[in-house]
Amino acid sequence: xxxxxxxxxxxxxxxxxxxxxxxxxxxxxxxxxxxxxxxxxxxxxxxxxxxxxxxxxxxxxxxxxxxxxxxxxxxxxxxxxxxxxxxxxxxxxxxxxxxxxxxxxxxxxxxxxxxxxxxxxxxxxxxxxxxxxxxxxxxxxxxxxxxxxxxxxxxxxxxxxxxxxxxxxxxxxxxxxxxxxxxxxxxxxxxxxxxxxxxxxxxxxxxxxxxxxxxxxxxxxxxxxxxxxxxxxxxxxxxxxxxxxxxxxxxxxxxxxxxxxxxxxxxxxxxxxxxxxxxxxxxxxxxxxxxxxxxxxxxxxxxxxxxxxxxxxxxxxxxxxxxxxxxxxxxxxxxxxxxxxxxxxx
Numbered sequence: 611x612x613x614x615x616x617x618x619x620x621x622x623x624x625x626x627x628x629x630x631x632x633x634x635x636x637x638x639x640x641x642x643x644x645x646x647x648x649x650x651x652x653x654x655x656x657x658x659x660x661x662x663x664x665x666x667x668x669x670x671x672x673x674x675x676x677x678x679x680x681x682x683x684x685x686x687x688x689x690x691x692x693x694x695x696x697x698x699x700x701x702x703x704x705x706x707x708x709x710x711x712x713x714x715x716x717x718x719x720x721x722x723x724x725x726x727x728x729x730x731x732x733x734x735x736x737x738x739x740x741x742x743x744x745x746x747x748x749x750x751x752x753x754x755x756x757x758x759x760x761x762x763x764x765x766x767x768x769x770x771x772x773x774x775x776x777x778x779x780x781x782x783x784x785x786x787x788x789x790x791x792x793x794x795x796x797x798x799x800x801x802x803x804x805x806x807x808x809x810x811x812x813x814x815x816x817x818x819x820x821x822x823x824x825x826x827x828x829x830x831x832x833x834x835x836x837x838x839x840x841x842x843x844x845x846x847x848x849x850x851x852x853x854x855x856x857x858x859x860x861x862x863x864x865x866x867x868x869x870x871x872x873x874x875x876x877x878x879x880x881x882x883x884x885x886x887x888x889x890x891x892x893x894x895x896x897x898x899x900x901x902x903x904x905x906x907x908x909x910x911x912x913x914x915x916x917x918x919x920x921x922x923x924x925x926x927x928x929x930x931x932x933x934x935x936x937x938x939x940x941x942x943x944x945x946x947x948x949x950x951x952x953x954x955x956x
Contacts, residue, residue: 861890
């Protein structure tokens, strides 16, 4: 009997080692990212986007934005394995981002029509697409360039009218504003960002509030804000702000970097935080992996990514990969977007 007990133990040991090591080999990580794209694109384009909208206020737009951004970045970092089906997935998500269905969940009477979340994320995705080599020569390039120019002009004019933009009526989310700013060209960013920072009373010794009305600092939105700040090249306070952020929220456990969602370590959850366990936020911990990959050029939190990969019970087939028994697709999207950010760091 004891002789047979070692086989399940060896299987579990091999499985854990394989899952934990995913972030340490570029080829393997890239293959896994493509498999995630295959799975998620098929699901999202056949109704999952609308299902996510029923779960989250911005689920439709966010799912297509994260999928599109992941495919764009993956195409730039691993062109060899990029196929025409991936281009088709990307173009379909871009079309849906620009559709009336995407806009229908957002108010059209604000200073910035449809608000900062929709305009910022959509325009940011279009900017990334138009800068990527895969957009060159496509018949759709001119159409998406026109939409990007139109949205950029709307965002610039809105910031000229209001220093900080609404996402919904009387709801101000600074991370959404940073998405708007990051979606613009460098000259527009240089004109807008100083006044925006001054309005929020930001310095290198302050963090960005989750909600302007409540002034609460939360790790999930702070990690996202730091990522967008890395995309705004004029901002030189990222390193100092990141150091302050990690000091306030990060807790290291056996090489894994966990992040508290709230400064006091409380377990109050909502759609932005995702599940919180012992005060540690799932979205904050995942998003921080991407933020640190972008901020620290010579550092990649590979072990944390590997731990999350292990914890989420990955199921990998010949052409697809999914997590958590297909029950939490938003987690799959975050893991994909985070995974592609690490491809040039391993």
